[in-house]
Amino acid sequence: MEAVPARARGYVTGVALLAALSLSRLPATPTPWAATLLLAALYATCEHVVHRRFGGPFYPVLLAGAFLLPPAAAALVPVPAALLSPVEHRPALPRRVWRAAQPALAVWAAARVHGALGGRDAVVRSDFPHALLPAGAAVLAFCLVLTALDGGLRAAAGPVPLRRAWRGLLARSLAAVAVHGLAGLMMAVLWRSPYGPVSALLVLLPMCVSWWVFAQYHRERAAHQATIRALVQAVDIKDGYTRGHSERVGQASVLIARELGMDDDRVEVLRFAGILHDVGKLGVPTRLLRKDGPLTPQERRIIELHPEYGHEMVRGISFLGEARAAILHHHERLDGTGYPYGLAGAQIPECARIVAVADAFDAMTSTRSYSRARPVEAAVAELERCAGAHFDPRMVTALVRALARSGWHPAVTADEPAYGTPPAQRASRTGVPR
């Protein structure tokens, strides 16, 4: 987003004016300046350390401000952090203003709600559980204002249609903000206790550690996915005849699984089953895989070992679950003439039957060294012809239904040469996508 549209500029200006309005009561209210400045400095530090390093907003300090200070003073807390923080994208000014104004308004609203419900007295008297209700209401108000402003910006700045701009925003953020709210409440109570702000600072430490671990989790997960992609690319390179076959089979398997109404976890496992179904080809000599012309029976037997090789490789990866069975059995046929075990009918695992259909479908609709790509209709007709003898008719029907509804638009990300890319390019792909 290089240039900011005029609509968005106007929107940001409006929000900033509202925030300024909320701050304008500041001279009239009795403000505990020491606490306000301390919280503002704390928030700026937290934003600097946590936000830059781990991503994600850091609300406990803001909410503690809302629980401790009068609304106008609480709205001041997020401002220095926004004005001091570095801005990655130009233009800097509207972004800074937005980052200051949005949380300022949200904190102001939270502090108003909290104060109106008598929460500040409850915090001073550390009156539990009565302090929980105003705090909960304040958290809700905070979250509502944040998401409303966010959705507004999305509607004003982007191509997102107005009624979809807010969808899912509240549900996504409420749980996280609620936990932050509890931490903020804890901070506020300890701040007002005889133990003072020192003990309130301690509350932030577990939050920061949790953040740090979470960031590490994301980094590790991204690395793991890159590794799986590399496995698949290695197969695609070796088996030079078609690029992106594995990933497309994964997508077709997902289509079928969704159509059959499987739950999300199983759909995800099936995606991996489709992606990794040919991983055993790593163990087959490249010369055979790339051979033009007919194979001798012996060569065919060697190639037909690849499901077992694949199963052998992924056997130790426990998260793949039933995908491992799919990799072993994706060349079985319903009438029992397939390999490796010649299973028939219901003996073949369900996921293997799905991957078999997806595999055959993509093999027919993509260009191979020995045949041209066929149109989707021809492939579907061929699948239906073989349903019952070769494929499970249920899976074929599901695929046909899914194709009729959404069409076939495979998007392949791993469609680039694996070992030929220069190191710089490769290195850039290893980090966490931000």
Next chain:
Amino acid sequence: MTVLRLVHGAAALVSAASLAVTLWTGLADRGDALAFGVLIAVGELTRWSDTRARQAAPLGAAGSLSYALLGADAGRPSQHDAAQVVTVVLVAALIGAVPHIWAGRTATADHLARRVLTVGFAAVCFQPLYNRGVFDSWSGPAYALLLLTLLALTSLCGAVLAAALAHCRTGWPFGPLLREELRGLLGIGSAVVATGAVIALAVAVVGLWALPVFCLPMLLVQLSVRRYAAVRATYRQTIASLARATEIAGCTPAGHARRVAALSLAVGRDLGLTGPELTVLEYAALMHDIGQLSLVDPVPAGATAALPAAEQRRIALLGGAVVRQTGVDAAVAVVVERQADPYPEQPLAARIVRAVNAYEEKTREAGPEGPLRALEELRLGTAGDYAPEVVESLARVLAQPQGARERVPVRRTGLSDPEPGWVTHG
């Protein structure tokens, strides 16, 4: 082993004495005792037995430390003494450990001993002085800092204890283990200390309501750590599978990568590597032969150590390229790339992988006196190829009884190990 017995004996003694004293005097502040007992039991129940995680039950640890340092409940000074603290923590931890013992997970005894001793230390430091009114005149913030200092001291003692126990159990050198424990203190250990102090202070201010409210962030930490551990384990499995691609492709004999990894880890540990360095070493050792996948003609039996140096280096570079592609830490790719360089130019991990790989290849089919001859050949080759200190360390590791070395499989490489009857295809 004597240290192990000492620690267990001390823990048993402390527990027995505390139980006796508590039975004699009865429980003071039953509400507090029950609430903290429930918290600790829940924390222990949600413990997971990942031996690589330093702090497997952060909630239980924070709960028991805060009970040890609890001075007041909603402004009313608490009455319990150190013996009661140990008793409550012991009983709660035992209740929480029942499912773990039932499932046959190991290391429960060590875990309990550590818990009892660290909590006992904190309670003995704090409760007698507090109950005698020594801290009555202290100001609020000073009191908070006192709790923090006590907790930090306790965690230090806990780290030493944990390192000593791990040293006894595994026979790995004490120094690196202690360093690893101390590094763990900086991360999740600091969260445990902070939460322990916060809970103790918060209960003093608002009463037992603080427990559910103030445990949530800790629960969050616990969840994050758990997910992190899970994805790490999965990642290790994927790497091990990738490493086995060469075995299945017939480039290397079955189990070679796994054996080189296990032996490299033992040598690395002997040479004092810790934490992330060991992970890099393990991954690099697992994938050290992966460059052979890019070869048109496989090397006979995958024995790269016998090839001319230029060819070895070429395969190493190919392997480095594949590893970079996999998105593993770039340090792993560097180790794989440089495994064939002369040792003065190599990083330590590459030296280890090179020497261990050569040893593994030389002993593979060499009969009973193979190991000795292989070591001898490595020693003679130290002029340029193999680093002398690594070869000596390898000799030390090999001289240990097989059991001590193979106790390693707490690391999860074992999951993808081939079964004994596994036959490689060619």
